[in-house]
Amino acid sequence: MNELTLIITYKNELQKYSLEQLRFKSEESVWSIGQMYDHLIVVAHEYLDDMETCVTLNEEQHLGKTEFGERLYKIGGFPPIKIKLPDKLNTPPNNSDSNEVLINRMNQVILRLSQWESKVSNINPNYKVKHGGFGWLNAKEWYELVFMHFRHHLRQKDELEQILVKEQMF
Template sequence: MLIDDFNHTLQIWLRELNKYDYKKIIEKPEASSWSIGQVYMHLIDETNWYFDQINLCFDDLEHAEKEMSESAKLMFQNNSFPDLQIKGDPIAAANISQPIDIPSLKLALEKLKDEANILWTKMELKKTFGKSKHPGLHYLSPKEWLQFAEMHMRHHLKQKNNIVAALNYKKNYL
């Protein structure tokens, strides 16, 4: 079930936080790359925005007949982002802040989990809702937004693992 997938992936992110101290999560492999903490901050910020989109769909039946893009349909069919590095807006990426501390990240992730489960209950109870527009994928329904949030978190696990590998390489060989 979709909510189970979301909760499972979020739990991975929570569990991963136990592996690092604060110094490790704010360290960057290179000046132009993200830290592990910035990946967490990105996920929290974006997922909150996705949840805002879900709430828009609940409040307005607008765009209910509109569809997602063809590339989005394939992505959702595969339940995964394409297996390639997606370059974001470099200005936006530069504005991703470092976390204050690890407990605040855990708290924010727990809050996302609670909010997702509340939204899921609303999705199950409400039978009609609209759609809201994703900047690149076109129109998504509430369940599609939740699926997208889970896919997004899963996609960034690869990025986190690449950062860890780069930091370990840097520590061991430079």
């Protein structure tokens, strides 16, 4: 499965959830499926914004990634762990979007990714924007990070669907 197909699959799977399933929270501290989708979409746009910032730069940055950033790109994705962000970065995602709204928002992510797919490799690799945890990333690395982030949440998606099965909602 190519990378864009993964995100298209996420989008298509939105159709299988009822509004109740999409918004169901088993505990206050556990996201709903809708919140997970909101998070993925918001973060994808943030990463793509940083990628597009790289395009506008005219000064090379020769600093690199953090140790964790190097490891992340070496293995091609996040380790199979839950990552807890600091509270100030951990605002609960939106839980009010309908399937239709989330599908439209996913289409915007897919459109942006498609528009850059053939161009991102041609951007100067020394034009970089700093990521708070991974260090200095170039446009191609920001683009790849979108897909790594979606893959990382596959486990969470499966866990949330299992909760729905357990609650006899799925």
